[in-house]
Amino acid sequence: MDRSSDNLPAAGDTALSLRDVYKTYVVGTDEVHALRGVSLDIRRNEYVAIMGPSGSGKSTLMNVIGCLDVPTSGTYSLEGQMVANLDEYELADIRNQQIGFVFQTFNLIPRANIFHNVELPLIYAGVPRSQRRERVERAIERVGLANRVKHKPNELSGGQRQRVAIARALVGEPSIILADEPTGNLDSKTGDEIMTLLDELHRAGQTIILVTHEDYIAEHAHRVIRLKDGVIESDAPTAGRAV
Amino acid sequence: MAAKKRMNKGWKIDLEESLRIAMSALRANKARGVLTTLGIVIGIVAVILTMTAANGLQSTFRQSFSAVGSDVIYVSRFPWVMRDDFFVYRNRPRLDMRSAIDLERRLRGRAIVNPTLGGRQDLKFRSEIMEGISIVGTTEKQTIVASAQPEFGRFITEFDVTYKKNVCVIGTEVRDALFGTANPLNQEIKVGRVDFRVIGVMEKQGGSFMGGPNFDRQVFVPISTYVKVFGGERNRDVNLAVKAPSQEALSDVEFTVVGEMRKIRQLRPSEPDNFSINKLDTLVGTFNNVMGVVLLVGLLITSVSLFVGGVGVMNVMFVSVTERTREIGIRKAIGAKPHSIMFQFLFEAAAIGLVGGLAGIAIASVLTAVINALVMPASVSVGILVTAVVVSIAVGVVAGFVPAWKGARLNPIDALRYE
Incomplete structure (x- = not known):
């Protein structure tokens, strides 16, 4: 497992690093090779878009990067920490502290109000109540929803819900924000607003990984990684609106 | 072992959150919760009435033998409670x-x-x-x-x-x-x-x-x-x-x-x-043996109804876990550990049990008052109430364990994808 670890770049400015990552699923009697030797490094404060047609393995890659799944083989280090071989509890801690998820379908808890939704990662991190309040309010303010704190998700528009999701991703001050088709369920105007918000976060120093199949969304990033059939087809910088 | 150690960090905050979720889940499904508790209500009523009846019999017993006196021994040819062959005594x-x-x-x-x-x-x-x-x-x-x-x-x-x-x-x-x-x-x-x-x-x-x-x-x-x-x-x-x-x-x-x-x-x-030495203790001992059997049989019967109640809770908890598969996925994605999810559902099950238990206590108190007025002296003691509360919560927790475990074990990727 560790054979390639000495090839990894120094942890200094690297947010995450994958080497020869394979992911194989067994479906019935068939083996599905979702990832076939993916290697990539993402530096701190990079703004990366991962693109690819469906079935290209981009969801699997996102799950591996998000520590929702572990590679079948290969190494993955996040902020200098090797992620392969971690158990369920350790993975939960990493997701909680290093990663902020933004999903296509927002994935807010419907019964909980906005404040509580944003508060959740801090609760699972064991942050005492006295410190939570301020951090939650700051995160909600950053996405511009300070006047909606007591509302339930179903009382908000799609764009507002995605802002709440972004606030929830931000509140734990993660190393990376992992946005999976963040504008997929939004109209283009609202989508633009969300992208503008992500651009702002990037300018403030946040590392952002964007999974999308829309070119105009990918254009916000500095760098586009294209996947096809489980391997990286291309990895190139973009003109990047956000630069 | 490692898991346990990691659990300790912020466990209180975890429990708080679990309790909060459980309560809001119950509020959201009032009708379902009430129907589910019915089995437990009946079980708890049965438990309380059995114990109350036993207590009532005991105090009736004490009252009717108070004349015997606890500082008196009786010397007689025959013992009050015969343990040997009658002829052994007859030949005295x-x-x-x-x-x-x-x-x-x-x-x-x-x-x-x-x-x-x-x-x-x-x-x-x-x-x-x-x-x-x-x-x-x-x-x-x-x-x-x-x-x-x-x-x-x-x-x-x-x-x-x-x-x-x-x-x-x-x-x-x-x-x-x-x-x-x-x-x-x-x-x-x-x-x-x-x-x-x-x-x-x-x-x-x-x-x-x-x-x-x-x-x-x-x-x-x-x-x-x-x-x-x-x-x-x-x-x-x-x-x-x-x-x-x-x-x-x-x-x-x-x-x-x-x-x-x-x-x-x-x-x-x-x-x-x-000759035989008789005293109140002999009678009390025999009575207690008989009461023990009566109580045991009563509790056996009532435990059947509690079991049925427990199965009802388990059923609803499975539904609750399935309904909230996606929520479990979200919580796990943002860092909830298996035990946090587990506690969430265990609290919900325990709360259903407790609601049933409290309703059972209320009904049983009314029935006891009726029995006291019409049949024999009976009253609900603190001990019985505590037992009822503990039993009802325990039934909920036991019944909720397997569903909660199922929820806690869910893979976050599959759970997030669940529609």
């Missing part, structure tokens, strides 16, 4: 007046001895007849040895015993049957064929307990008169009540009585006692 020599007087002399200054003789006779007053009433020949020490006192009139005196007076003190049920509301004092009644003058009425002592002796349905006469009228102790056993100066001294007195009785009977050390 009779207890006669001579040995009674002998024992009294030997115990003088250490304990009070009251001999009694008894048999059954018919009573008659004018046209009212009572058949087979227990007639007890006793002495003036009866009211010292036993707690019951005359309510009206007086008790038998030393004078009555010495001069073999034809006087009697009757129980309240005897008075009610023979005299109704009329004044019985100084009336002549027939005991068997002989006239006795009623000199007193005993206070009420609580009636019979499950076919046991009824101290309200007996008649006291002087023991000397009894021997004179109904024949001596030649064919009847004398019972000796020995009252210790205090309850603590009872076992010393018992030891002394056994020793003195063996001397009176001239028993060799190798021979077993040919």
Whole structure:
């Protein structure tokens, strides 16, 4: 497992690093090779878009990067920490502290109000109540929803819900924000607003990984990684609106 | 092990959140929760009523045997509760007046001895007849040895015993049957064929307990008169009540009585006692054994209904976990650990159980009040309530365990994708 670890770049400015990552699923009697030797490094404060047609393995890659799944083989280090071989509890801690998820379908808890939704990662991190309040309010303010704190998700528009999701991703001050088709369920105007918000976060120093199949969304990033059939087809910088 | 260590960090905050989710889940599904608790409600009502009934029987028992007295031992030919073959006891020599007087002399200054003789006779007053009433020949020490006192009139005196007076003190049920509301004092009644003058009425002592002796349905006469009228102790056993100066001294007195009785009977050390020592403890012990069985059977039956209630909770918890698969996925993605999810559902199950338990307590309290008014003295004790609450929560937790485990084990990727 560790054979390639000495090839990894120094942890200094690297947010995450994958080497020869394979992911194989067994479906019935068939083996599905979702990832076939993916290697990539993402530096701190990079703004990366991962693109690819469906079935290209981009969801699997996102799950591996998000520590929702572990590679079948290969190494993955996040902020200098090797992620392969971690158990369920350790993975939960990493997701909680290093990663902020933004999903296509927002994935807010419907019964909980906005404040509580944003508060959740801090609760699972064991942050005492006295410190939570301020951090939650700051995160909600950053996405511009300070006047909606007591509302339930179903009382908000799609764009507002995605802002709440972004606030929830931000509140734990993660190393990376992992946005999976963040504008997929939004109209283009609202989508633009969300992208503008992500651009702002990037300018403030946040590392952002964007999974999308829309070119105009990918254009916000500095760098586009294209996947096809489980391997990286291309990895190139973009003109990047956000630069 | 490692998992446990990691759990400790912020576990209180975790529990708080789990409790909050559980409560909001219950609020969101009120109707479902209420229906689910029905099984537990019935189970808890059954548990409480069983225990209340047991307590009620126990206090009725105590009341009806209070006349026996807890600082008194009884020396008789037969034990109250026979453990051996009846013939072992039948072959014992009779207890006669001579040995009674002998024992009294030997115990003088250490304990009070009251001999009694008894048999059954018919009573008659004018046209009212009572058949087979227990007639007890006793002495003036009866009211010292036993707690019951005359309510009206007086008790038998030393004078009555010495001069073999034809006087009697009757129980309240005897008075009610023979005299109704009329004044019985100084009336002549027939005991068997002989006239006795009623000199007193005993206070009420609580009636019979499950076919046991009824101290309200007996008649006291002087023991000397009894021997004179109904024949001596030649064919009847004398019972000796020995009252210790205090309850603590009872076992010393018992030891002394056994020793003195063996001397009176001239028993060799190798021979077993040919008399029996009876006391309230013997009765209480036997009663408790019987009650234990009754309670066990009752609780077995009630546990069946609790089991059914538990299955209902388990069913609803499976539904709840399935419904919230996606929520579990979200929570896991943002860092919830398996035990956080587990607690969330366990709390919900426990809360359903508790709601059922509280409803059960409310219903059972009403039923107990009805029973108390109509059937027998009954009351719900704190112990029973605590038991009911604990049991109802436990049923919820046990029933919720497998569903909660299922939720806690969900893979976050699959759970997030769940529609």
